[in-house]
Amino acid sequence: MKSVSLLEFKHYRYFKVSAFLMMVAIVAYSLDKPEPEPFGGTVLGYILGIAAALIVVFLLLYGVRKRLTPRIHASNKKNGLESSSQRATSTRATSHQNEGRYGGFTLQGWLSSHVYLGGTLIVLATLHTGFQFGLNVHTLSYLLMMLVIFSGFYGTYVYLYLPRLVTENMGGDTLESILLKIKDFDRFAEKRALQFSDEIIELVALSRQKTRIGGNFFQQLGGRQKNCPTSLAVQKLQGLGKGYSDDKLKSFHDLYAIMAHKETAVARARKDVKYKARLDFWLYFHAPLSIAFLVALVAHITAILFYW
Amino acid sequence: MTENFKIAIIGAGPAGISAATHAAELGLSHVLLESSPYPANTIRKYQKGKLVMAEPAILPLRSAVTFAAGAREHVLAAWEKNLQQHHVNLRVGAQVVQISGTQGQFEIKLSTGQVISAEFVVLAIGLQGNIHKLGVPGQDLPTVQYQLDDPLAFEGETIVVVGGGDAGVENALALAQQNRVFLLNRGEEFTRCNEGNLQLLQTAIREGRIEPRVNASVKQVEAINERGFSLSLVVKTTEGKENILCHRVVARLGASPPRKLVESFGVEFPHADIMSVPKLSSQYESNVPGLYIVGALAGYPLIKQALNHGFEVIEYILGHEVELADESLLKAKLAPFLPSYSVDKGLASIQRRVPLLSGLTTLQLREFLLESEVFAPTPDEVIFNLNDYSNSFFSILYGEFAVYTEDNDGKEISFLLKEGNFFGEMGLLSGRRRTATVKSAGHGVLIETPRRSMLKLINSVDSVRRTLDEISLRRVVQACLAGSLKEDELDYLVHNATVRRYDAGQVLFNQGDKADGLYLIRRGSVMIVRMNEGKEEVLAYLPAGNYVGEKALISDTPRSATVRAAVATEVILLETSVVTEMLARNNTMRDIVVTRYRQHILADQKINFKAQPDDLFNFLMQQGVGEATDILLIDYSLCIRCNHCEIACADTHGGTSRLNRAAGPTHANIHIPTSCRHCEHPHCMKDCPPNAIHRSVNGEVFITDSCIGCGNCEKNCPYDVIQMATIDPNHEQRSLLQVLFGSFARKSQKTVSDVDAPKKAVKCDMCKDISSGPVCVRLCPTGAALRVGPESLSMTMRSNQPS
Known part of the structure; x- marks a missing residue:
């Protein structure tokens, strides 16, 4: 079973819209022969600029739309059984098609259009500049916009690519369940280690105390721990099993297995944290940059209105 | 020597005691004959300290005898006192073997050979003379018993109690104090015991004091001597056969009228049905003039009813009119539709008009009507729509109703249902959507009965079960094969x-x-x-x-x-x-x-x-998707784990998310989050004391504000999707301004922090109050969340199989 991804939404509806917009812009630009040269101030330049600005406003609205949940009005709230008089007024569709089941918007649709229309801006805004760049607020806002767009592209890529890896890594587990398992491994290992040398007890104890999952943002993104005490313990244990009697050797192998399992679990947990950080971190650029771009855009528009 | 009395009352149970006390109060010449050595022998046989219930609570008591819910001993002591105070002429050890004659000259022969003559006879012998047995090999073994005098007499035993009615449940509860107790119930739900017992039972089951087996029947009992156990029981449940080793079986399977004896008095029964009760006038008079029948034998099994009838029958004998206790309630319900009738005549006319209800005793009918709604839809009013999820049951009292449905080829079929028919049983029995649209054709009157009451009726009145079974068989055959069958x-x-x-x-x-x-x-x-x-x-x-x-x-x-x-x-x-x-x-x-x-x-x-x-299919079936009507699935190849579904859910549902995205099983890329599946036969609905869980016409199973926070549904849900949470009445959805300038990254808020605040059960209601549909699906930014029902399940799977 597979849902439709945000790029494929409604049979590439917004791809088609964007492609059409870009084609129109390119054709218009190539046919237009303004004097002295193409720039933002020509008729086409204005049209392109206004169109791009409207799209920007629409794109910014996604952030608002995402955070608004539908209202429940008191009058809408039905409690108890519907009486016979209400029975006839049921209007909701009952068909079980997921798509369009309730009509109206889906956030996925918004995101799909957000991605494609955002891409459109590359063409629209670039043509709007007429390829005139300089050291000014206009070019600054253009650059900021490009940063926003490409950070968005990266985000789209991450959204489409990472979920699969997260699932592969986690299987049926959750981060919480893996952390609980690690706790269990620690308990078992420490108990089992007691019968061995101080060196082994120390290794296991260090692994429990110093193994770090997550950490600050960059540590999360790295998904590694330098000299991870668990890996170290597993490594060192390999050479410490010499000279044990059969019984004790079996016990030692058990301990080794527990630590090896823990190492795998720790690696999985770190990977999960890393993936989630990657799913998040681009937004820390995308969102503030878009605010910065909005400010620059306002400056750009104000500037041309006042200093025409 | 023959003694002469105006009224002879046979059986000193609640009804008999009440009748005799009232007769004594009025100074009538009377005798109260009891075959056992004590009055109220059945209640005396209740286990020690048993709480005697005074159900139904809304029914007022009208008797010369005092009665309130309380310990068995208090009730018995009060009655003994009543009997003495009024100088009731009680004869214990007087077993009646024959009644002959008619009004004015009855001759009552006792087993001692003594003959008593009386003008009127009140038969109040109850049902205990004819106790139902297990009906399997080994039913008469000495440690298989059909009553329980003192539960505290047993200690440290393993005891199997059979029967989920009040008697069985009460025995099981009392025995569980000192023993390991299994309780076997024939049905899936404990619908036959009263509300108070049900709650005690549920607590006991939750605490592990009673081990229940539902849909269970005893197939065999065998005497053994193994590991200290003396009995071996073969029990059949839906999960297969189970062998239970125990020391004792207490079977409380009810009793049926001592029909042969009663028939020998000349009393007629309406049909051969073993549970049918004698034909009586509305004044409890049988077909033998002057012979009155009251109490359990007349079909009124509750103590309070029996006491009322004891009082009423004496009044009737004296030729007085008495208004029944629930009369005013019923009158108000029926008056708009049967204005010219008295309640009795109204009831009779309902039974005449609706054959399905003819097998009910007057009491059952009264109860049935008290729980039902009688209403007159306007012409062309839609009663329910095809694919609606309502599950109440409708009987047609007057008028005609048009049924619109489709045959297998999608061709529309319609037909008229006339007065006396019923509809809605398909939804009731299958738990699925309505299979047809029903509209009122002209001016009619309907009785709408809630699912719970109907299930109770099906379980307690065999004729109703049989009729419904046969009709639904016909309709299923018709629906499956062809509408064109003759x-x-x-x-x-x-x-x-x-x-x-x-x-x-x-x-x-x-x-x-x-x-x-x-x-x-x-x-x-x-x-x-x-x-x-x-x-x-x-x-x-x-x-x-x-x-x-x-x-x-x-x-x-x-x-x-x-x-x-x-x-x-x-x-x-x-x-x-x-x-x-x-x-x-x-x-x-x-x-x-x-x-x-x-x-x-x-x-x-x-x-x-x-x-x-088809591993995926097997996975989904194992997860119970087969019984879901609408289940939330997440495509983990698209899910970015942003938990926006939970945030949106919490924001629209008082701050508590009804789904747990991360929890739940995953197979390949399909994840089933912990969230309500809106089952066909919702497990949560089974034992809701305030009846707060309902299914709306669109299929959403939801909990109303009348939830008392007992936690039964939370326990009954096999998918763990119901949680007990504090509802934050002050939770407000964020406004646009708050969205723009409020805290930017907000975490999903699972529970409100105040631990002491009262909790109620909360679950997914599929956003039934939001016109745009479930927010979890709608507000998923990547479209990973989807909802599927059984109809689209296999289709969705086929079309999306990886190629």
């Missing part, structure tokens, strides 16, 4: 049909078996699987309303696939000979079945083409 053909099919029940995973028939008939799925769903190179391959998933097994039947070949119940399933089996004959007789049916056969063969071909093991 009445006699339908009769023929129905009479030769057998109903079979299967548990989840049980096989209906195996690949390679000889074809034994056509299986019509009435309830639940089945999966059709075939072994292919040692791997099991799911060919199809069929919900109720379909049939399987026609392929082997038509081509006269062995079964080409194995069919297995996906969830607990009920099928109607039409045997090969019956179907073959019908196919020869009815060409339309033949065409329909043959068309289906062709479709199946062609579909199989396609599946063969891209044959592959």
Whole structure:
């Protein structure tokens, strides 16, 4: 079973819209022969600029739309059984098609259009500049916009690519369940280690105390721990099993297995944290940059209105 | 020497005591005859310290005898005092063997040979003379007992209590104090015990003091001497056969009227049904003039009712009019529709008009009506729509109602249901959407009965169960096969049909078996699987309303696939000979079945083409998706784990998210989050004391504000989707300004922090109050969340199989 991804939404509806917009812009630009040269101030330049600005406003609205949940009005709230008089007024569709089941918007649709229309801006805004760049607020806002767009592209890529890896890594587990398992491994290992040398007890104890999952943002993104005490313990244990009697050797192998399992679990947990950080971190650029771009855009528009 | 009395009252139970006390109070010459050594012998046999209930609470008490809910001892002491105070002429040890004569000159013969004559006789002997036994080998072993005097007499034993009625539940609760107790109930739900007992029982089960077995029946009892146990019980449940070793069996299976004895007095019974009660006038007079019957024998099993009747019967004998206790309630309910009738006549007219209700005793009918709603829909008003999810039951009192439905080809069929018919039983029994639209045709009057009351009736009145069973058989056969069957053909099919029940995973028939008939799925769903190179391959998933097994039947070949119940399933089996004959007789049916056969063969071909093991399907079935009507699935290849579904849910539902995205099983890329599946037969609805869980017409199972926070539903849900949470009344959805300038990254808030605040059960209501539908799906930015129902499940899976 597979849902439709945000790029494929409604049979590439917004791809088609964007492609059409870009084609129109390119054709218009190539046919237009303004004097002295193409720039933002020509008729086409204005049209392109206004169109791009409207799209920007629409794109910014996604952030608002995402955070608004539908209202429940008191009058809408039905409690108890519907009486016979209400029975006839049921209007909701009952068909079980997921798509369009309730009509109206889906956030996925918004995101799909957000991605494609955002891409459109590359063409629209670039043509709007007429390829005139300089050291000014206009070019600054253009650059900021490009940063926003490409950070968005990266985000789209991450959204489409990472979920699969997260699932592969986690299987049926959750981060919480893996952390609980690690706790269990620690308990078992420490108990089992007691019968061995101080060196082994120390290794296991260090692994429990110093193994770090997550950490600050960059540590999360790295998904590694330098000299991870668990890996170290597993490594060192390999050479410490010499000279044990059969019984004790079996016990030692058990301990080794527990630590090896823990190492795998720790690696999985770190990977999960890393993936989630990657799913998040681009937004820390995308969102503030878009605010910065909005400010620059306002400056750009104000500037041309006042200093025409 | 013959003694003479005006009134002879036989049986010193609650009804007899009440009648005798009232007679004594009025100074009438009377005698109260009791065969046992004590008055109120049945209640005396209640276990020590048992709380005697005073149900139904709304019914006022009218008797010369005092009675309030309390310990058995208090109740008995009060009655003894009443008997003494009023100088009631009580004769214990007086067993009546014969009554002859008629009003004014009854002769009552006692087992001692003494004869008593009386003008009137009040028969109040109850039902205890005719206790039901287990009906299996070993039922008369000495440690198999049918009553329990003192539960504290047993200690440290393993005891199996059989029967989920009040007696069984009370015994089990009392025995559980000192013993290990199993409680066997015939049905799936404890619908036959009163509310108070039900709550105590649920607490006991939750705390592990009583181990329940539902849908259970005893198949065999054997005396053994093994590991200290003296009895071995074979118990059949839906999960299969279980062997329980124990020391003692206490079976409380109820009792039926001592019919032979009563008939020997000249009293007639309306039908052969073992549970039927004597035919009585509204004043409790039997067909023998002057012989009155009250209490449990008359069909009124509750103490308070019996006490009231004892009072009333004396008044009737004196020729006085008495208004019954629940009269005013019923009057108010019936008056708008049966204005010119008294309540009694109204009830009689209802029974005359609606044959289904004719098997009910007056009491049952009164109770039934008290719980139902009587209303007059306007002409053309829609009672329910095709695919609605309501599950109440409708009886037509007046007028006609039009049913619109579709046959298998999508052609619309409509027909009229007349006065006396009923509808809505398909939804009630199958738990699925309504199979038709019903509209009022003209001015009619309907009785709408809630699901719970109807289930109670089905369980307690055999004639209702039989009628509904037969009718629903007919309708299922009709729906599955063809609307075009003639009445006699339908009769023929129905009479030769057998109903079979299967548990989840049980096989209906195996690949390679000889074809034994056509299986019509009435309830639940089945999966059709075939072994292919040692791997099991799911060919199809069929919900109720379909049939399987026609392929082997038509081509006269062995079964080409194995069919297995996906969830607990009920099928109607039409045997090969019956179907073959019908196919020869009815060409339309033949065409329909043959068309289906062709479709199946062609579909199989396609599946063969891209044959592959259907692990995903098996996974979904294991997770109970087969009983879901609407389940939230997350495509983990698209889910970015942003938990926006939970945030949106919490924001629209008082700050508590009804789903847990991360929890729940995952298979390949399909994740089933912990969230309500809106089951066909919701487990949560089973034991809701305030009846706060309902299903709306669109199928959403939701909890109303009347929730008392008892936690039963949380415990009953096998999918852990109900949680007890504090509802934050001050939770407000964020406004646009807050969205823009409020805290930017907000975490999903699972519970409100105040631990001491009262908690209520909360669960997914599929955003029934939000016109745009479930927010979890709608507000998923990547479209990973989707909701599916059984109809689209197999379709969705097929179309999306990886190629």
